[in-house]
Amino acid sequence: IEVCDWSSDVCSSDLEDLRLALGQAVLRTQLNAPLLDAELPHRLASAAKPHLADCLGSSSPNRPSLAPALAALFAGWVYLGLIRKTKQFGAITSLGIFMSLFFFASGHFVLAFLPSLIAGLVADLLAKQGNYENDKLNLISYMIFSLGNLAPIITMWLAPKAYVAQLLSKGKTQDYVDQVMVPFTASHALILIGGTLMTALIGGYIAQNWLKNK
Secondary structure (H helix, E strand, O other): OOOOOOOOOOOHHHHHHHHHHHHHHHHHHHOOOOOOOOOHHHHHHHHOOOOHHHHOOOOOOOOOOOHHHHHHHHOHHHHHHHHHHHOOOOHHHHHHHHHHHHHHHOOOOHHHHHHHHHHHHHHHHHHHHOOOOOHHHHHHHHHHHHHHHHHHHHHHHHOHHHHHHHHHHOOOOHHHHHHHOOOOOHHHHHHHHHHHHHHHHHHHHHHHHHHHOO
């Protein structure tokens, strides 16, 4: 699998594949099936198709990605539906593990699995404070979890030299690297982090009301 650069523009079909993979996790919970199974990494990796880097619009140099914010906007029903069904510690953390496996299996920078894992654990602990029944805490929990979508970009900012070295070792050209690298600036941080939090708030609020009326 080629490196799939989440730092590029979004390809909606691949986000849909990832959304469906996460949705299957919720279905497995509803059927009382194990959340973790041997096929899961392969299903998540299949969401990161080999053509994804091109599909994500790598021709736009240093342009902040819309993918994390869009994922946060549309994945709220999966996250909040899982909370509503399980109401126990570990389900959200498992979802964070799923995301970590996706980033790892799709060829991202080796440390890209950490932010999703940490965000999932923190979000789980926060939702637990309200026994998974407090709408406000659940919504804030989802916002924190959604920051895990920024995992590849966060690791790009924290270890840019190592990130570039891995891309080059995989045969990427310097021109390609220059295009996909998003430098850390105040504006980029505001757009990416602020945008992800805002869309998570909107998407989560809509999902909460939809689930209540379901």
